[in-house]
Amino acid sequence: MRMFLVALAATAMAIGGLATHADPETDRIAFQKYYTTKFPSVPRDDFQNGIYSIDKVSREEWMEIEEFPPYELAIDAGRDQFETPFANGKSYSDCFENDGAVRGQYPYWDAERKEVITLELAINECREANGEKPLKYQKGKIAELSAYMSFMSRGQKVNVVIPTDDPDALAAYARGKEFYYRKRGQLNFACIDCHGSGSGNRVRSEMLSPAYGHPTGWPVYRSKWGAIGTIHRRFGGCNRQVRAASFKPQGREYRELEFFLTYMSNGLEFNGPSARR
Amino acid sequence: MLKKLISLPIAAAFLVSCASVSSNDDFNAAWEAADAKRKEAAAVGYEWRDTKKFLKKAKAEHEAGNTEAAMKLVAKAHEEAEDGIAQHAREAELWASRVLK
Numbered sequence: 001m002r003m004f005l006v007a008l009a010a011t012a013m014a015i016g017g018l019a020t021h022a023d024p025e026t027d028r029i030a031f032q033k034y035y036t037t038k039f040p041s042v043p044r045d046d047f048q049n050g051i052y053s054i055d056k057v058s059r060e061e062w063m064e065i066e067e068f069p070p071y072e073l074a075i076d077a078g079r080d081q082f083e084t085p086f087a088n089g090k091s092y093s094d095c096f097e098n099d100g101a102v103r104g105q106y107p108y109w110d111a112e113r114k115e116v117i118t119l120e121l122a123i124n125e126c127r128e129a130n131g132e133k134p135l136k137y138q139k140g141k142i143a144e145l146s147a148y149m150s151f152m153s154r155g156q157k158v159n160v161v162i163p164t165d166d167p168d169a170l171a172a173y174a175r176g177k178e179f180y181y182r183k184r185g186q187l188n189f190a191c192i193d194c195h196g197s198g199s200g201n202r203v204r205s206e207m208l209s210p211a212y213g214h215p216t217g218w219p220v221y222r223s224k225w226g227a228i229g230t231i232h233r234r235f236g237g238c239n240r241q242v243r244a245a246s247f248k249p250q251g252r253e254y255r256e257l258e259f260f261l262t263y264m265s266n267g268l269e270f271n272g273p274s275a276r277r
Numbered sequence: 278m279l280k281k282l283i284s285l286p287i288a289a290a291f292l293v294s295c296a297s298v299s300s301n302d303d304f305n306a307a308w309e310a311a312d313a314k315r316k317e318a319a320a321v322g323y324e325w326r327d328t329k330k331f332l333k334k335a336k337a338e339h340e341a342g343n344t345e346a347a348m349k350l351v352a353k354a355h356e357e358a359e360d361g362i363a364q365h366a367r368e369a370e371l372w373a374s375r376v377l378k
Binding site for chain 1: 319322323324325326327328329357360364368371372373375376377378
């Protein structure tokens with residue numbers, strides 16, 4: 001009997017372990033199915049519109065805003081920066097092909113460096129490689145450049161690749177996933193609490209958005225910010241909202257979180273920059 | 278008698294000065310301990326938002342002579358850091374139960 005119980009416990013632990021460390025593709029399918037089941041009337045492609053895919057009242061407002069989008073100035077400023085040569089005569093187009101329409105290539109796993117490379121990180125690395133100072137990561141010029149490049153890339157599919165034969169890549173993915181599901185801060189909330197089971201609920205006057213489609217529309221012009229900002233700025237804001245200390249923008253934690261979260265939205269289209277409240 | 282009268286305030290001043298040194302040492306020790314705990318929480322990614330702010334405010338209160346308020350803030354910061362560390366340990370098991378399946 002004791003042997004049977006031990007075997008049963010071992011099997012249960014093994015199943016539990018498998019569920020925790022399921023392969024990325026199984027995770028992605030389950031993740032997307034959760035939202036398409038929870039919001040059956042939302043066409044799959046519409047999840048890329050974030051909160052506006054499920055909140056009909058806000059959607060009307062948003063569509064009116066989109067007639068004169070507040071992020072247009074950022075796109076223009078980003079284009080100017082992109083086209084202005086560096087002091088060495090080279091420019092961003094020497095780093096980014098196709099006039100900067102490369103949003104669909106990010107984030108990606110760099111096997112040699114053993115780390116996740118995001119678009120904003122690549123922008124700063126391009127600058128540094130050409131003798132320019134790096135930009136601050138949360139807002140301002142980097143968000144404008146990212147807005148221009150995202151605009152040029154609109155319609156590209158989210159297609160993050162997790163090399164399943166690379167243990168380091170899988171470990172980075174697993175850390176990003178764990179970050180998403182871990183509760184933190186004095187309010188004891190995980191990202192998934194608000195944007196999984198909580199999506200569609202209201203916090204005061206605001207409806208909580210579904211996580212499926214979260215990474216497609218960045219950078220975002222937020223009315224609350226009165227400016228355009230990057231996804232890492234939002235990650236930091238979310239952490240602070242639950243009264244946790246935020247992490248460094250473009251530090252390992254947020255890049256791996258972006259890696260996981262963007263992979264979860266594979267198949268949708270990048271449609272940034274966008275406008276949110 | 279005169280000697281006694283002179284020595285009394287001196288003794289009192291000495292005692293006040295000792296108490297002040299002791300209270301200063303107590304504050305510094307408590308502050309250092311709380312800050313070390315905060316760093317321990319940060320090392321595992323579980324520092325809470327306001328812990329550092331409480332420690333900074335505690336120093337200001339202490340410098341302004343508000344020892345009681347300063348010590349309360351230090352205790353609060355210490356408690357937050359301990360809670361963050363406990364939360365990290367708890368979540369090592371619990372997070373997996375939230376994964377969408």
